[in-house]
Amino acid sequence: MSTSTFNRRWAAVILEALTRHGVRHVCIAPGSRSTPLTLAAAENGAFICHTHFDERGLGHLALGLAKSGGEPVAVIVTSGTAAANLYPSLIEAGLTGERLILLTADRPPELIDCGANQAIRQTGMYASHPSQTLSLPRPTPDIPARWLVSTIDSAMGQLRAGGLHINCPFAEPLYGEPDASGLPWQQALGDWWQEDTPWLREEQELGCARQRDWFFWRQKRGVVVAGRLSAREGEQVAAWAKTLGWPLIGDVLSQTGQPLPCADLWLGNARAVTELNEAQVIIQFGASLTGKRLLQWQATCHPQEYWLVDNLEGRLDPAAHRGRRLVAEVADWLEMHPAEKRAPWAQSLAPLSEQARARVGQMTETFGEAQVASRLPQLLPHQGQLFLGNSLVVRLVDALAQMPAGYPVYSNRGASGIDGLLSTAAGVQRAVARPTLAVVGDLSALYDLNSLALLRQCPAPFVLLVVNNNGGQIFSLLPTPVNERERFYCMPQNVDFSHGAAMFGLNYQAPQSWEELTAVMDNAWRTPGATVVELKVEETAGTRTLQQLLAQVSHL
The missing domain is CATH 3.40.50.1220 (TPP-binding domain)
Incomplete structure (x- = not known):
């Protein structure tokens, strides 16, 4: 019996079972221990495979694909801290409902807690954050293929939202030309291989009774x-x-x-x-x-x-x-x-809302965060979509803009972290191939800077709008200690994103006025690929404008 061949057959059953539950996108990071899973995914014609060298960004890429595509997305990583880097995306999916299937390759049990290289305790490593967890045994022909496929089917049938962690230990050797080893084990599933339905169907219908009153x-x-x-x-x-x-x-x-x-x-x-x-x-x-x-x-x-x-x-x-x-x-x-x-009953709200909107139109900030946020609907691509990051700008857009009805807007507002925003936005676009505008702050962009690599493969025009107010200026809205605010909260980095765009071969623009910005955006929506647009704005102008508007509207 060839261990490498049987590992491949075992992995092929797992991956094929996932196709029967709507999994079409598989996100893969490089690694040796995950070779059986990676090669099984590559050989399965039902999958679209995405790659990224950074597991944290890879998890968020999968998150974005699941957000806009609406289907479960699989992630394959090797053992060790590679698996730990999926934690942030798993946490977010658990809070916002996207379905992620995390396939973490692992060392076999005899190599755990004995000083073996790249071996950590992966069983249960994500604690309560996955909706479900499967800790598979080491591949062996002593366990029928029907057990493996029905175990996967049962877990997927119960997965309504959040993550499914499947820990997959593989023994060496991991490489070698496939032979006939284990073929009868695989063929025991019969015509299942030629069909497109699960081996085991578990129906978990979501329903709510009509409220009788x-x-x-x-x-x-x-x-x-x-x-x-x-x-x-x-x-x-x-x-x-x-x-x-x-x-x-x-x-x-x-x-x-x-x-x-x-x-x-x-x-x-x-x-x-x-x-x-x-x-x-x-x-x-x-x-x-x-x-x-x-x-x-x-x-x-x-x-x-x-x-x-x-x-x-x-x-x-x-x-x-x-x-x-x-x-x-x-x-x-x-x-x-x-x-x-x-008939409407709260008659005073509409006039008050109109007055607030008029005050926004009269604000004195000529070109900065607040103005761009209030006019953001004018920058949206036709039949496109918007991804908003978790910086000051999302709060400004929420307070100052009126988004068009039915226009797709995505975000990571479950845990509201700034990790993985660029990679999530990349995934949001890849699932549907629509023109996409992503708006993030400078610290958010820095936090996921290496995921600019994902924007080199855009199926439609993509604009990454980085609002650079030199730090986390959202803390200026909070009662943070003034003397320590810059050093310990805002943390200005004094960076220029032209260098990041150049490193990954992306188009870059830095408009200085609203007219320049609209011209840049109009051109970007006609240009294939990604464009990084950096807006360097006064550090605290956005927060001051918001506070001024709040004071004005409170006295209307």
Whole structure:
């Protein structure tokens, strides 16, 4: 029996089983111990294989592919700290629901805890963060292939959201020309190899019963809060709320069109809060709210009931409201709970929102973070998509811009970290091949700088807009100690991203005005490949503008 050949057959069953559950993209990092998995993926014509030399970026590439593609994505890495580098993307997927299958190659048991090279304790290494974990045995013909395939099928059938960690130990030798070793073991699966269905089907239907008293609640004064939604869901929620006559407060990720724009400004106005507090029921669709004022109001409101509808399990309500947690697909829930045409009740919110929007248009910052954030919809590519990073700019966009309804917007707002943002954006584009605008801060870009390598292979125009305010200026909005703020919080790096773009052979532009920026963007959407656009802005101008606008709108 050839160990290297049987390793390959074992891995081939694992990878083929994944194809039966919608896995089409496989992200692979270089490594020796993972050779059986890598070669099995390469030989399977159902897969599109992506590579990256950095496992942390690779995990986030897979995360982005899963975000926009909507299907589970597999990741293959070698043993040791390579597997540990997948932790951030796994954590994010667990919070936002993307399905990642982490195939971590491992040393066999006899090489663990004995001083062997590149051997760490990988079994259970991700603790509670995967939705499920499989620790496979070392490949052996003593275990039937039907056990292996049904084990994979069972885990995939139960994976509704988050990560599945499959730890795969392989003994050496790992290399060698394949022979007939283990062929009867593999052929025992019969015509399964020629079919396209799982060996074992486990149905885990997601459903939510219709609320029997909905006819009663839809006649009350209600408010709709929209968090992270898909483009289709955002449009449906907006239409549903409009029919009911309920005000809709839409997050930048809601894709509802934000019918009451600049909510994070006007929610600082006492008149608005007073009127919203008249609501008898609040229904929130989707989690992950961005705006600080929205979160503050959400935490302090006291309706008779607070309902939260999302397809992810868990409470998802840090304010612990009295009400209902409804686990369901948003579109299905809306169909089961039709709106009844009613006149709008919160009449003062629309004029207040319009006044806040007008103040944004009058702001004195001529060319900087705040202006770019408020005008961001004008920079979006036609039939494209937007990825927003977790820096000051996402809060400025949420507070100052009105995003178009149904326009795809993605982010990593689960754990809200700045790691892996460039690689996630690259994955978001690769899954659907749409023109893509990604907006991140300078520290975020530095944190994932080597993932600029992924932008050398763009299936459509891609613009990475780096807003360089020389550090983490979001800390200027917080009561951080002034004397220590620069050294320990903002950490200015005084960098120029032209060098990073040149290192990876990417187009680079540094416009100095709004007119130059629009011209650069228009040209970039007509140019194949990626363009890095760096906006060097005054360090604290964006935070000052936001604080000034908040003060003005609070007194309207």
